[in-house]
Amino acid sequence: VRExxxxxxxxxxxxxxxxxxxxxxxVSPVPHARILGYRIDAALAVPGVASVLTGDDFPDxxxxxxxxxxxxxxxxxxxxxxEPVAVIAAESEEIARYAARLVEVDYEDLPAILxxxxxxxxxxxxxxxxxxxxxxxxxxxxxxxxxxxxELVEGNVDRGFDQSDRVxxxxxxxxxQAHVAMEPCGALAEIDAxxxxxxxxxxxxxxxxxxxxxxxxGLSMSKVRCVTPRIGGGFGNKMEAHVQxxxxxxxxxxxxxxxxxxxxxxxxxxxRARHPYQVHCKxxxxxxxxFVAREVEILVDCGAYGDDSPGVMGxxxxxxxxxxxxxxxxxxxxxxxxxxxxxxxFRGFGNPQVSFATESQIDEIAVELGIDPIDxxxxxxxxxxxxxxxxxxxxxxxxxxxIEQAQSASGWRNRGNVNAMQGKKRxxxxxxxxxxxxxxxTGAIIRILEDGSVVLNTGAVDIGQGSDTILTQICAxxxxxxxxIISLASPDTDG
Numbered sequence: 001v002r003e004x005x006x007x008x009x010x011x012x013x014x015x016x017x018x019x020x021x022x023x024x025x026x027v028s029p030v031p032h033a034r035i036l037g038y039r040i041d042a043a044l045a046v047p048g049v050a051s052v053l054t055g056d057d058f059p060d061x062x063x064x065x066x067x068x069x070x071x072x073x074x075x076x077x078x079x080x081x082x083e084p085v086a087v088i089a090a091e092s093e094e095i096a097r098y099a100a101r102l103v104e105v106d107y108e109d110l111p112a113i114l115x116x117x118x119x120x121x122x123x124x125x126x127x128x129x130x131x132x133x134x135x136x137x138x139x140x141x142x143x144x145x146x147x148x149x150x151e152l153v154e155g156n157v158d159r160g161f162d163q164s165d166r167v168x169x170x171x172x173x174x175x176x177q178a179h180v181a182m183e184p185c186g187a188l189a190e191i192d193a194x195x196x197x198x199x200x201x202x203x204x205x206x207x208x209x210x211x212x213x214x215x216x217x218g219l220s221m222s223k224v225r226c227v228t229p230r231i232g233g234g235f236g237n238k239m240e241a242h243v244q245x246x247x248x249x250x251x252x253x254x255x256x257x258x259x260x261x262x263x264x265x266x267x268x269x270x271x272r273a274r275h276p277y278q279v280h281c282k283x284x285x286x287x288x289x290x291f292v293a294r295e296v297e298i299l300v301d302c303g304a305y306g307d308d309s310p311g312v313m314g315x316x317x318x319x320x321x322x323x324x325x326x327x328x329x330x331x332x333x334x335x336x337x338x339x340x341x342x343x344x345x346f347r348g349f350g351n352p353q354v355s356f357a358t359e360s361q362i363d364e365i366a367v368e369l370g371i372d373p374i375d376x377x378x379x380x381x382x383x384x385x386x387x388x389x390x391x392x393x394x395x396x397x398x399x400x401x402x403i404e405q406a407q408s409a410s411g412w413r414n415r416g417n418v419n420a421m422q423g424k425k426r427x428x429x430x431x432x433x434x435x436x437x438x439x440x441x442t443g444a445i446i447r448i449l450e451d452g453s454v455v456l457n458t459g460a461v462d463i464g465q466g467s468d469t470i471l472t473q474i475c476a477x478x479x480x481x482x483x484x485i486i487s488l489a490s491p492d493t494d495g
Contacts, residue, residue: 009230012186012202013261020188021050023250023260024096025243026086026103027270028078031114031339032127033107035076038086043099048091051253052103055085058249063215065208065240066310067147068135069128070342072216072245078107079127079304080341082269089250089258116278116299116336119145127304127337138310147302148310151332152317152390160293160328164284168365172281172357176301177274179346181463183232185242185271186261189251197248198225202232204239204461205440206491212241213248224248228491234463236345240307242271274346275312276301279357283326289371291380293328296320298354300335300343307344309335315436316350321389322358323399323434324380329389351435359431373430374407381432388434403432445495446475454481457489 003009040052055075062068074085086103090096111125118124124145128134131142140148161167187201197219203209206226214221231238243260250258262270277300284293298316302309313333320331366373381399388394410428411418420426442459449455456475462468468488476483 004230011183011230011232012188012200012259013183015188015200015229015259017188017190017257017259020257020259021089021091021250021254022093022096023087023089023243023247023258024093024100025084025246025260025262025266025270026088026100026105027266028074028081028083028085028105028107030078030107030109031081031112032110032125033078034110035074035078035085036106036108038106039104040086042102042104043088046090046095046099046102048095049088049099050091050256051089051250052099053087053246053249053253054103057253058216059218061216061218062134063212063241063245064134064306065308066137067140067142067306068215069131070216070305070307072241072249077110080339082266082341083304084246084270087246087250087260089254089256093261112339113145114338114340116301116334116338119336119338127339140310145337147306147335147337148313149332149334150310150314150317151330152320153330154389154391155293155328157293157295157328157330161282161284161295164292165287166365166368167282167284168361168368169282170280170357170361170364172277172279172360174277174279174353174356176276176343177346178268179233179235179237179273181233181235181237184262184264184267185238186259187242187244187247188257188259189244189247190257191251191255196223196225197251198227199244199248200227200229201244202234202238203228203244204231204234204236204463205459206461206493207459208240209244210493213245216241216245217249219248224493226493228461231461231463234461235347236308236349237271238463239345240272269341272303272307272342272344275309275343275350275353277316277353277357279354281357281361283358283361283365285365285369287369289365289369289376289379291324291326294321294326294358295329296331296354296358298331298333300333300350301338301340302335303338303340303342305342306335307342309343312343312345312350316354318389319351319433319435320354320358322355323382323432324377325382325386326380331389348435351433355431355433359433363429374403374412377430377432378403399432399434406430444471444475446479452481453485453487454479455487455489457492457495459491461491
């Protein structure tokens, strides 16, 4: 905290290495096209340019957390506006950006698919013609422009609707959303005399960075060391790869350190955003407000590449029942490729989209039944001993007490008389949800030095949530030593 308050914290943009080059990217101006060829002579002729790389210079290797569908740079075709098609290293950022504008790419335009509905039309153009051959780390039901299809079922939904007094059915759509972390994405790579690369980058997991770089460049993981400096916010945007494979490729090609920092516009165009959702929700209830059945159908736009999308969709289906007792539930989702920027992890990981829809419908049910929205939620809230949708046990459950305390503290019963400034209106609303407290596990290495001081190394990346402080406190408490003798090392794949 002290180094941030005094302005001494070092981020990627603050770092420099001896003999360092600067990089710039040329991106696709079209959403879908075959790449017919490149003309790079003019860019190479610019004084100060050290290297120009295109898709022809990268191996036919793909990366992806769930489906290996993405090259480090566009090869053979582009799939969204903003996809990198060439990367340049030069003595200064200004020279690199100037040279990037001189690279010419010949395209053969292809029909662009800009919505999931267009992608599902019979005989729609395929965004990934070789989807069937891609490596998948789960049993994805893939075909055409459908990346994956998933369904969760508990009870007998059709019979549940038959037993309901009222059935409510609604459709919602949510839009994409940019992360807008204060720090744009960036990376710095340096190769040593033995051909081993050290990579510093803005990221949320050094081990995911290492895996993505090595997969996309066909490198041994032992040849790439990944280190994390201070991070200016992430929110999911820096979970998977962004420019790291490109700077590593340039460092290998030139034999010199290379740094690349995206502009805000480039960060918007080429990294990732929150998924747009279409959510169709149908809920059956009794006249007393008891939930009997629910069916949720979601259509998820994943953009041009899979990224973390299968995990996001799967988690949103897991959250589709909400923290309620609904004995008969079915949640089905399809993840669709489109010619848009990839969509990936964002705070909530698919939960906000589906919860927005289901909680909005509960409010509508409350109005139609003449039941207070909080009373309706309390009536159906999970209780001690209930399981989550899918059968997982719930280790602790303070939902009812939480709702009741919020009801009391907010003055809910008198919400029609909420005070407001002159000319303003205020209102109270309610919604309930649950969320996981972690996804990927991490470990820790503790070294006790000769003088009794301690060095703590962990894979957890502090992106502003304060994990550096908390983990140091946990370490001090576990070892029963003063906090000030513990030093926290930056996340490092070398441990």
